[in-house]
Amino acid sequence: MKKQACCAYLSKVVMGFISLLRGMGVTIGYFFSPKKIVTQQYPENRESLQMMARFRGHVSMPHNEKGEHFCTACGICEKTCPNGTISVLATKDLSGRKVLGKYIYRFSQCTLCNLCIESCPFGAIVMGKDFEFAVYDREELIFTLNQTQENANG
Amino acid sequence: MNLEPVNNFNPDEGGIPEGFSRTSSATKSSEEYFLNMGPQHPSTHGVLRLVLRLDGESVLGVVPHLGYVHRGLEKVAENQTYLQNIHLTDRLDYLSSHINNLGYCMAMEQALDIGIPERGEYIRVMICELQRIQSHLLWWGVSGMDLGAITTFLYGFKERELITDIFEELCGARLTMNFFRPGGSFADVTDGFIPRIKQVIEIMHKALDEYNTLLTGNIIFQERTKNIGILSKETALSYGCSGAVLRASGVSYDVRKNDPYSIYDRFEFDVPIGSIGDCFDRYCLKIEEMAQSVRILEQAVQTFPEGPYRSQQKAVYKLPKGSYYSQVETARGLLGTYIVAEGGPKPYRVKFRSPSFSNLNILNELAVGHKLADIVTILATLDFVVPDLDR
Amino acid sequence: MTENNMNPLSTEMLYPVQNGIGNMVRTLFPESAFIINSLISICSLFLLVSLLPVFLIWLERKVAARFQARLGPMRVGYHGLLQSSADGLKLIFKEILKPEGADTFVFFLAPILPASATFLVMAILPFDHHLQVADPAGGVIYVIGISGLSILGILLAGWASNNKYSLLGAMRSGAQMISFEISLTLVMLLIVMLTGTASLREIVLSQQGTVADWWIFKLPGLGLIAFLMYMVSSTAELNRAPFDISEAESELTGGFATEYSGISFAMFFFAEFVNMFVSAGIAATFFLGGFLAPQIGVAFIDPLFAVIPGFVWFFLKTFFVIFLYMWFRWTFPRLRVDQLMYLEWKMLLPANLLLLMSGGFFMAMGGIL
Numbered sequence: 001m002k003k004q005a006c007c008a009y010l011s012k013v014v015m016g017f018i019s020l021l022r023g024m025g026v027t028i029g030y031f032f033s034p035k036k037i038v039t040q041q042y043p044e045n046r047e048s049l050q051m052m053a054r055f056r057g058h059v060s061m062p063h064n065e066k067g068e069h070f071c072t073a074c075g076i077c078e079k080t081c082p083n084g085t086i087s088v089l090a091t092k093d094l095s096g097r098k099v100l101g102k103y104i105y106r107f108s109q110c111t112l113c114n115l116c117i118e119s120c121p122f123g124a125i126v127m128g129k130d131f132e133f134a135v136y137d138r139e140e141l142i143f144t145l146n147q148t149q150e151n152a153n154g
Numbered sequence: 155m156n157l158e159p160v161n162n163f164n165p166d167e168g169g170i171p172e173g174f175s176r177t178s179s180a181t182k183s184s185e186e187y188f189l190n191m192g193p194q195h196p197s198t199h200g201v202l203r204l205v206l207r208l209d210g211e212s213v214l215g216v217v218p219h220l221g222y223v224h225r226g227l228e229k230v231a232e233n234q235t236y237l238q239n240i241h242l243t244d245r246l247d248y249l250s251s252h253i254n255n256l257g258y259c260m261a262m263e264q265a266l267d268i269g270i271p272e273r274g275e276y277i278r279v280m281i282c283e284l285q286r287i288q289s290h291l292l293w294w295g296v297s298g299m300d301l302g303a304i305t306t307f308l309y310g311f312k313e314r315e316l317i318t319d320i321f322e323e324l325c326g327a328r329l330t331m332n333f334f335r336p337g338g339s340f341a342d343v344t345d346g347f348i349p350r351i352k353q354v355i356e357i358m359h360k361a362l363d364e365y366n367t368l369l370t371g372n373i374i375f376q377e378r379t380k381n382i383g384i385l386s387k388e389t390a391l392s393y394g395c396s397g398a399v400l401r402a403s404g405v406s407y408d409v410r411k412n413d414p415y416s417i418y419d420r421f422e423f424d425v426p427i428g429s430i431g432d433c434f435d436r437y438c439l440k441i442e443e444m445a446q447s448v449r450i451l452e453q454a455v456q457t458f459p460e461g462p463y464r465s466q467q468k469a470v471y472k473l474p475k476g477s478y479y480s481q482v483e484t485a486r487g488l489l490g491t492y493i494v495a496e497g498g499p500k501p502y503r504v505k506f507r508s509p510s511f512s513n514l515n516i517l518n519e520l521a522v523g524h525k526l527a528d529i530v531t532i533l534a535t536l537d538f539v540v541p542d543l544d545r
Numbered sequence: 546m547t548e549n550n551m552n553p554l555s556t557e558m559l560y561p562v563q564n565g566i567g568n569m570v571r572t573l574f575p576e577s578a579f580i581i582n583s584l585i586s587i588c589s590l591f592l593l594v595s596l597l598p599v600f601l602i603w604l605e606r607k608v609a610a611r612f613q614a615r616l617g618p619m620r621v622g623y624h625g626l627l628q629s630s631a632d633g634l635k636l637i638f639k640e641i642l643k644p645e646g647a648d649t650f651v652f653f654l655a656p657i658l659p660a661s662a663t664f665l666v667m668a669i670l671p672f673d674h675h676l677q678v679a680d681p682a683g684g685v686i687y688v689i690g691i692s693g694l695s696i697l698g699i700l701l702a703g704w705a706s707n708n709k710y711s712l713l714g715a716m717r718s719g720a721q722m723i724s725f726e727i728s729l730t731l732v733m734l735l736i737v738m739l740t741g742t743a744s745l746r747e748i749v750l751s752q753q754g755t756v757a758d759w760w761i762f763k764l765p766g767l768g769l770i771a772f773l774m775y776m777v778s779s780t781a782e783l784n785r786a787p788f789d790i791s792e793a794e795s796e797l798t799g800g801f802a803t804e805y806s807g808i809s810f811a812m813f814f815f816a817e818f819v820n821m822f823v824s825a826g827i828a829a830t831f832f833l834g835g836f837l838a839p840q841i842g843v844a845f846i847d848p849l850f851a852v853i854p855g856f857v858w859f860f861l862k863t864f865f866v867i868f869l870y871m872w873f874r875w876t877f878p879r880l881r882v883d884q885l886m887y888l889e890w891k892m893l894l895p896a897n898l899l900l901l902m903s904g905g906f907f908m909a910m911g912g913i914l
């Protein structure tokens with residue numbers, strides 16, 4: 001009985017030791033295989049970074065070469081937004097039609113939920129791929145998405 | 155009245171912190187003291203605060219204090235439309251955001267009687283299982299780190315990254331997905347979806363072996379977890395535990411099996427159960443769950459059908475008057491979503507029954523009598539997410 | 546090599562460890578040679594002590610990164626070589642905060658003790674045949690005695706911080722280091738018993754010959770076991786993972802160093818790394834032939850190895866042991882405090898006594914030497 005307990009104790013010590021060695025085998029495997037390194041050198045590889053096609057970086061409004069967009073200032077996106085991120089300020093053009101004056105997008109409030117893009121009946125807004133938006137002042141995160149007279153030139 | 159307001163707590167005057175009784179279970183000769191663990195503590199995984207009553211290193215009592223990330227999501231949900239609320243569920247248990255979305259969407263589908271196309275169901279199941287593996291991988295890494303093996307943290311994240319990439323390709327987000335919609339999902343899968351899943355399946359087989367060699371088999375790890383924090387079947391049931399915590403105690407209850415939702419009844423998978431409900435059982439169970447999720451993925455990849463991914467789409471959803479409940483098995487346990495609708499575009503009341511909250515309540519039962527270091531082990535295997543506790 | 550006839554003692558006896566520089570100074574300034582040589586050795590040691598941790602911290606981070614499939618520091622200098630210097634500089638300029646209610650004198654004394662302890666042990670490490678600051682006959686006893694000083698530093702730090710986490714960490718560390726010191730001493734005693742000397746230099750010289758004459762291989766089986774014992778107990782003595790219960794960042798946030806910041810934290814950190822070097826150096830001295838070149842019995846390699854200066858071998862062997870420490874740290878989970886005590890008092894200590902006994906038995910039977 002006592003001999004058995006002693007044997008069990010010794011085998012536990014030996015098996016424990018082997019288990020430790022096996023664990024060390026796993027880590028040393030990684031040590032000697034640089035191919036397994038997964039780290040990316042981020043700011044250095046900025047040129048070669050490929051964002052996923054559906055990446056949700058921020059809301060943006062694509063314009064064609066003439067500076068035109070699809071937005072009709074219907075305001076559905078504004079209503080869909082859960083956080084009050086979007087303000088669509090409509091105005092009237094010379095013929096009295098309702099057109100988009102200013103499309104204000106407050107990035108600091110946006111949760112990037114994609115609801116505005118889904119709800120837009122005209123496909124006027126899409127998700128942009130940029131992600132480097134760190135600024136020192138929250139005011140800098142309020143964007144005007146459509147090209148108006150002032151921000152087209154500036 | 156045993157309880158005193160916490161502001162009046164002054165240990166020098168013999169004060170007792172909130173939640174503890176004056177009478178101590180310690181022996182007369184011991185000098186007990188209170189230790190505040192958190193809300194800024196590396197192993198409370200966020201902003202959970204524990205007040206410990208200690209005698210040297212031995213734990214005499216634990217009182218968790220919640221509310222440091224309470225955002226009032228249930229109240230916010232009352233002021234937003236049904237569709238807007240889906241993105242709030244991302245923020246419950248951020249490691250199973252897809253599954254949370256599914257739970258909420260299922261409640262809406264139940265109310266509006268929306269059917270889901272075959273392909274949509276497959277997408278849901280596959281994504282939910284990926285999410286479960288992803289969450290368990292993070293848990294595995296973090297629980298290893300809690301026990302002092304920092305390397306596991308990075309190995310877990312290495313594999314998790316592949317799954318996160320799938321999610322990013324699919325819905326553009328890596329954490330707060332907001333992908334599922336009533337009737338399916340907001341987009342179809344990409345061309346790279348199935349090949350990427352096949353890659354994950356292949357890698358996960360190897361990775362699980364590696365994890366078992368590195369941590370599960372390790373004698374120090376086994377000594378640290380075996381017979382620590384034993385949770386009996388009766389206690390687990392009476393506290394309303396769910397998920398791996400419940401199953402480790404020997405109760406075979408998995409919503410996917412016992413109350414199948416989506417198309418889980420079509421797949422073959424086992425619900426692993428533990429024997430005595432100690433930390434090691436809970437740990438092994440989660441590792442086994444990953445293997446089972448891989449098994450479901452293998453089957454789903456084989457039979458992934460073509461066809462539409464979403465049944466119908468509406469700009470505004472108005473749920474008919476009544477109350478609706480759905481439950482899903484998240485990576486942590488049973489998540490119940492209860493919606494009371496009054497017919498308008500906004501819910502009257504939304505209630506989430508979160509798994510982490512019920513699972514954390516047993517902490518005092520598990521920790522008493524163990525050492526300070528075991529609290530960390532128990533917290534790691536309870537596997538809670540603090541925003542899921544507070545909501 | 547001027548023999549002073551007035552002196553009854555020869556230089557060989559006065560200065561058992563000689564090298565070119567020391568002898569040159571002695572020839573040039575026979576009067577003040579003692580002081581100049583002391584200053585030179587203090588300065589060179591000081592240089593080593595201040596440069597070593599900087600390199601070791603970089604090495605630790607790099608090795609850890611490779612174990613974890615990462616790159617580690619890459620930005621500051623070539624592959625981040627200057628990273629730890631930059632960190633050190635940052636720590637120097639940081640404000641040193643003292644918690645309310647802390648014992649000011651003890652609080653600031655505590656970080657100095659471990660740092661000075663390691664510096665003292667460095668003085669008797671035999672880096673080469675003729676490169677050793679002092680070679681006291683009882684070198685081993687000196688090492689054991691001095692290393693107790695670093696425990697004192699940690700205990701004081703935990704006591705003075707006025708923080709429950711610090712106190713817990715310090716008490717754990719005190720209990721741990723005092724227990725494991727016994728095992729460490731017993732392993733050292735085995736070698737001392739076999740060599741018949743307590744001078745570190747003599748211990749190295751007793752391993753002359755081929756690799757098989759190193760103490761790790763010289764005793765059949767026993768040497769390897771003794772080496773493993775040394776590794777386990779010195780890892781515990783160093784408070785390194787898997788025995789880092791005194792810091793245990795996931796339990797005690799920072800253990801005894803929770804309340805330290807700036808340069809006083811850096812002192813603990815530096816001492817820890819120099820301690821690791823010293824401990825590895827002693828392992829190399831006791832078991833791996835110290836500064837002796839490995840002679841493997843192959844005719845054309847052996848002379849080649851013998852050409853390489855001894856201190857290179859010493860550093861190579863030391864860094865091999867350091868690598869082992871790092872390998873342990875980045876693989877294993879941490880032990881609990883009671884398991885640690887169990888390991889020492891119920892497993893290592895009896896095993897060590899058994900080892901010592903069988904060592905004595907072999908010696909009496911003439912099985913060794």
